[in-house]
Amino acid sequence: MIDWCEKCEEMMQPFLDGSLSAAEVKEAERHLETCSWCAKRYRFEERLRHYVRIATSEPMSPELKAKLAALRTPLQ
Amino acid sequence: MSESTPTAADTRRLAEEARARVRFEEEALELSDQVYRVARRFVGSREEAEDLVQQTYERAFRSWRQYTPGTNLRAWLLRILTNLNIDRGRRQQRSPQTTSLDTDAGDYLLYNTLEAQGDNVDEEQVVERLSQDSIVEALAEVPHDFRDVLVLVDIGDFAYADAAQILDIPIGTVMSRLHRGRRILKKNLADTVVT
Numbered sequence: 001m002i003d004w005c006e007k008c009e010e011m012m013q014p015f016l017d018g019s020l021s022a023a024e025v026k027e028a029e030r031h032l033e034t035c036s037w038c039a040k041r042y043r044f045e046e047r048l049r050h051y052v053r054i055a056t057s058e059p060m061s062p063e064l065k066a067k068l069a070a071l072r073t074p075l076q
Numbered sequence: 077m078s079e080s081t082p083t084a085a086d087t088r089r090l091a092e093e094a095r096a097r098v099r100f101e102e103e104a105l106e107l108s109d110q111v112y113r114v115a116r117r118f119v120g121s122r123e124e125a126e127d128l129v130q131q132t133y134e135r136a137f138r139s140w141r142q143y144t145p146g147t148n149l150r151a152w153l154l155r156i157l158t159n160l161n162i163d164r165g166r167r168q169q170r171s172p173q174t175t176s177l178d179t180d181a182g183d184y185l186l187y188n189t190l191e192a193q194g195d196n197v198d199e200e201q202v203v204e205r206l207s208q209d210s211i212v213e214a215l216a217e218v219p220h221d222f223r224d225v226l227v228l229v230d231i232g233d234f235a236y237a238d239a240a241q242i243l244d245i246p247i248g249t250v251m252s253r254l255h256r257g258r259r260i261l262k263k264n265l266a267d268t269v270v271t
Contacts (some may be wrong), residue, residue, distance in 0.1 A: 012183050013255055019236075044187045044199040051203045052261070053231055057212040060112040065124050068108050068133050074102045075094075 004031050008038040012045055100140045104133065107150050114154060115233040117215060118161055118224065128164075132157040151238045153215060154228070158242055185263040189269050214264035222257030225250050230258070 011028045014020045020028065031041045082090075111132065116125040129253050136143075143152050148159070191200045218226060228239040236254075240247040 003148055004243060011182050012256050013258060019251075025232075040199045041184045041187045044202060045183070045202045047200060048186070048262075051206070051216070052211055055208040056118050056215055056231055057113055058122070060109050060127070060129075061122075063113070064129065066109065067130055068105060071130075071137055072105070073097060073137065075098070 005038055006075070008032070008035065012042055016042070016049070017043060056062060096145075097140060100145075101137060101150055102144065104136055104153060108133070110232065111157065114227055115157055115230055117227040118157070120216065126140060128157060128161060131160050134163055135160070148238060150181075151234065151242055154232070154234075154242045158224075175233060181259070181263055183259060183262070183264075185259075186266045186269075189266040193269060205269070210265060210268045214261055214268060216265050218257055218260045222253050225253040226257035226261065229254055255259050 008028060008031050011020060011024065015025065015028050032042060108129065112125065112129050115128050115132075116122065118126050119128060132153060136153055143149065187199070187202070190205055193205070215223065215226070224243055225239055228234045228242060229236065234242070236247050236250045239254075240250045243250070245253075
């Protein structure tokens with residue numbers, strides 16, 4: 001007998017990456033509609049990915065920007 | 077001995093080349109924020125990232141003719157950056173493997189851990205219990221091979237195929253390292269919540 005929550009956990013990353021087949025997406029969606037336990041964890045993962053991206057984004061310093069611009073070939 | 081006078085065709089060719097070079101440099105500079113964002117997570121410090129980005133642009137501007145217009149310039153720059161990073165010997169500076177490679181805990185581990193820490197967990201807000209510092213540290217502790225893929229795809233927003241090209245590894249390896257890297261990251265974060 002299939003443990004659908006376990007299967008859903010395995011499918012979460014490829015589901016959110018959009019790399020599952022259409023049939024697999026349907027299968028996951030069917031389970032998510034009826035299983036709030038898994039649905040919560042999918043929503044959390046989406047939010048986490050977004051949060052990781054924001055938390056790890058560090059702007060470049062204006063000094064470095066100026067140094068890079070200075071590397072350009074001077075116009076003749 | 078006398079130099080031959082440039083013909084009109086020579087002058088035109090030189091002018092065209094100068095224009096192409098200016099265009100290349102402008103486009104490359106427009107991408108510098110994105111290149112830096114990836115570089116910063118490839119290495120341990122801001123100074124190293126700045127050096128790496130500067131060297132990348134020096135090399136890119138020197139070898140601009142090797143870039144094929146119309147192809148992915150961001151990936152081309154990141155490929156240079158990755159090679160420079162390898163040249164700097166970062167492969168020798170292995171990050172601690174510790175227990176981070178234990179990824180059997182699954183993808184739900186972090187949420188389960190956070191949920192166990194409090195009642196009435198709202199999955200939209202629970203993520204905010206993680207501090208920015210804890211995320212940066214947890215990512216830094218992911219071993220290089222996994223972290224590089226994670227940074228390119230989840231932070232740099234590169235497609236699997238671009239990440240494969242940048243790191244010179246098969247696309248299947250990108251996918252498996254990404255899968256494991258994300259799990260290691262979540263395991264590291266779960267550890268910070270528990271301790």
